[in-house]
Amino acid sequence: MPVRLFELLRADAERFPDKPAAVFPGRQSISFGALDERSDRIATRLRRLGIGRGDRVAIFHDNSQPGLEWFWGAQKVGAQTVDVPTLAGRPTIQGVLDEARPKAIALDAKQLKQLEGDDGLRLPPVWLSSAEAADAAKAQGAALHVLDEVLATETAERVAPAGDEHDVALVVYTSGTTGRPNGVMLSHDNFVANLRAANELMHLTADDSILVVVPLYYIHGRMQLLLHTMLGGTLYFSAGFQFPAKVLGELKEYATTGFSGVPYHFKQLLERSKIAEQPPESLRYVLITGGALSQPELRRLAGALPNVGIHLAYGQTEAAPRITWIGPDELFVKEGSLGRALPNVTVEILGSDGQPVGPGQVGEVVASGPNIMKGYVGGDEAELGKIDAQGRLRTGDLGYLDPDGHLFLVGRSSEMIKSAGERIFPQEVEDVVGRHPRVREVAVIGVPDPTLGEKLVAYVALHPGPDIELSEFRAHCLQALPFVRVPKSFEVVDELPKTASGKISRSAIRKAVLEGVPVGAAKPTEDA
Amino acid sequence: MSIEQDLLTYIKKELAPNSTDLDVETNLAGVVDSTAVMEVVVWIEGKYGFDVEIDDITPENFGSVKALVSYIEKHRKK
Numbered sequence: 001m002p003v004r005l006f007e008l009l010r011a012d013a014e015r016f017p018d019k020p021a022a023v024f025p026g027r028q029s030i031s032f033g034a035l036d037e038r039s040d041r042i043a044t045r046l047r048r049l050g051i052g053r054g055d056r057v058a059i060f061h062d063n064s065q066p067g068l069e070w071f072w073g074a075q076k077v078g079a080q081t082v083d084v085p086t087l088a089g090r091p092t093i094q095g096v097l098d099e100a101r102p103k104a105i106a107l108d109a110k111q112l113k114q115l116e117g118d119d120g121l122r123l124p125p126v127w128l129s130s131a132e133a134a135d136a137a138k139a140q141g142a143a144l145h146v147l148d149e150v151l152a153t154e155t156a157e158r159v160a161p162a163g164d165e166h167d168v169a170l171v172v173y174t175s176g177t178t179g180r181p182n183g184v185m186l187s188h189d190n191f192v193a194n195l196r197a198a199n200e201l202m203h204l205t206a207d208d209s210i211l212v213v214v215p216l217y218y219i220h221g222r223m224q225l226l227l228h229t230m231l232g233g234t235l236y237f238s239a240g241f242q243f244p245a246k247v248l249g250e251l252k253e254y255a256t257t258g259f260s261g262v263p264y265h266f267k268q269l270l271e272r273s274k275i276a277e278q279p280p281e282s283l284r285y286v287l288i289t290g291g292a293l294s295q296p297e298l299r300r301l302a303g304a305l306p307n308v309g310i311h312l313a314y315g316q317t318e319a320a321p322r323i324t325w326i327g328p329d330e331l332f333v334k335e336g337s338l339g340r341a342l343p344n345v346t347v348e349i350l351g352s353d354g355q356p357v358g359p360g361q362v363g364e365v366v367a368s369g370p371n372i373m374k375g376y377v378g379g380d381e382a383e384l385g386k387i388d389a390q391g392r393l394r395t396g397d398l399g400y401l402d403p404d405g406h407l408f409l410v411g412r413s414s415e416m417i418k419s420a421g422e423r424i425f426p427q428e429v430e431d432v433v434g435r436h437p438r439v440r441e442v443a444v445i446g447v448p449d450p451t452l453g454e455k456l457v458a459y460v461a462l463h464p465g466p467d468i469e470l471s472e473f474r475a476h477c478l479q480a481l482p483f484v485r486v487p488k489s490f491e492v493v494d495e496l497p498k499t500a501s502g503k504i505s506r507s508a509i510r511k512a513v514l515e516g517v518p519v520g521a522a523k524p525t526e527d528a
Numbered sequence: 529m530s531i532e533q534d535l536l537t538y539i540k541k542e543l544a545p546n547s548t549d550l551d552v553e554t555n556l557a558g559v560v561d562s563t564a565v566m567e568v569v570v571w572i573e574g575k576y577g578f579d580v581e582i583d584d585i586t587p588e589n590f591g592s593v594k595a596l597v598s599y600i601e602k603h604r605k606k
Contacts, residue, residue: 239557239587240557240562241562242557242560242561242562242565242587242590243562243565243585243586243587243590244562244585245582245583245585245586246586246587268562272566272582272585273582274582274583419563420561420562420563421562451566452563475541475545478543478544478545478546479545479546480546482561483543483544483560483561483563483564483567484561484562484563484564
């Protein structure tokens with residue numbers, strides 16, 4: 001049955017009006033009924049503002065109740081929500097807003113400081129926020145709609161918006177091979193098809209609940225929200241991953257049945273909490289996405305959590321997001337496998353001639369199915385080679401299928417750096433490093449790191465001048481970026497490798513690093 | 529220099545030079561992320577010569593400079 005995302009929330013409000021939809025740190029919670037009702041009031045206001053089908057509403061929030069309420073309100077008028085990564089550098093955020101051109105922005109007052117200064121953000125003309133934003137809205141000439149006022153004055157009407165399940169529902173920015181953000185447009189049916197297929201395998205129900213440690217503006221976070229909205233399960237939001245011992249405490253306190261994270265989260269829980277000595281009793285499954293743990297680490301996790309099913313999934317934002325899945329029954333039978341294609345997804349491996357290759361042969365991983373994106377906001381998905389003539393998603397990852405259809409990856413092509421659970425665009429960091437007066441050119445890549453997953457390393461070529469302490473670059477970056485997005489090391493080279501068209505080639509640098517060749521001498525490969 | 533001064537200097541210089549208004553009471557949750565907490569742990573162990581226990585890395589002990597000072601004082605004397 002065709003479904004639009006907001007209808008999932010409506011169904012929960014019918015079935016479980018008083019059950020908590022979300023619980024925030026400090027035990028502040030909101031029921032499905034209240035979330036549905038409050039977002040209906042928001043939708044009434046948005047309709048009054050002329051915001052509807054085809055319009056975009058940016059969500060500029062860390063995980064919070066107002067962030068959820070604005071999200072659902074925008075969904076209910078048929079608008080597309082645009083997730084803004086709050087931790088990204090200002091030029092990146094501005095680039096996202098300038099490209100997606102949202103009509104309105106749901107703005108967390110915590111983000112107001114990002115509007116200050118010469119490089120302060122310029123936001124769309126309609127702000128959905130709290131009274132704290134009044135002065136800043138005035139300064140930018142924006143119309144401010146305060147949540148409390150909207151909820152107090154608007155009526156809750158259940159109006160079905162124009163449009164259908166094929167409309168774009170969410171825009172999520174990710175980085176393909178370009179290093180810059182690409183806005184991935186995902187429809188209602190992209191998500192619903194993917195959620196249903198994933199749950200045919202995982203068999204989660206309304207009795208399941210999850211501790212959320214990732215921001216909702218990553219696809220991984222949105223997926224947890226949408227999955228539990230489909231199920232009628234409760235989301236418990238963690239206070240943050242600074243303190244793994246505290247996260248273990250949250251798992252025990254909230255007694256969630258599920259937990260999902262990237263490899264970094266599991267490594268931290270194993271190394272910096274007593275999860276093995278004091279496993280959370282109610283936990284019955286964990287899902288690892290965004291990269292695989294090594295086999296020894298997986299075994300350590302299984303040893304620490306003997307009564308917990310370990311699931312692993314592979315995907316890309318462009319696939320809304322799951323492509324393959326492997327569960328506890330096969331995880332240690334097919335070591336290193338990322339699983340088989342989801343029931344409604346087809347995975348093929350293409351050779352260099354673009355034709356499918358046989359089992360065991362390495363080629364590009366290509367996926368097709370109802371979950372594949374509608375395209376990029378920039379309309380350049382074909383030009384970038386991401387969607388081919390047959391409408392298939394070219395993941396850019398290299399891998400092979402075994403005779404049973406299990407996928408094994410041997411190389412990743414995305415420029416997106418995954419470090420400490422964060423997704424980082426190389427360009428946002430390069431923009432900052434490049435503003436240092438001594439830097440002539442810069443490339444930022446992620447190199448494998450046992451703790452962080454990938455470690456940010458900046459390769460810089462300098463303008464002539466006196467000797468310079470590399471720590472100066474670090475201090476320079478810390479002025480503009482949070483710690484996790486600051487390169488952990490800086491390497492000076494005479495010249496960075498370039499492509500034939502003169503662009504700096506990050507892939508050539510990464511290849512040189514992995515092969516132990518000096519970066520200055522690296523030659524870009526054909527496809528770089 | 530006092531532990532308090534050492535910590536403020538270290539955090540302002542190495543972790544968050546943008547936090548000009550950082551003081552002993554500031555909630556470090558918005559200043560020090562999960563990877564920076566690890567650096568703080570290593571720095572404390574190196575500077576004050578004791579091992580930080582896993583269960584001690586909590587908001588109660590690491591939530592502010594003030595909390596860190598009392599944590600370090602308690603353990604350094606052991």
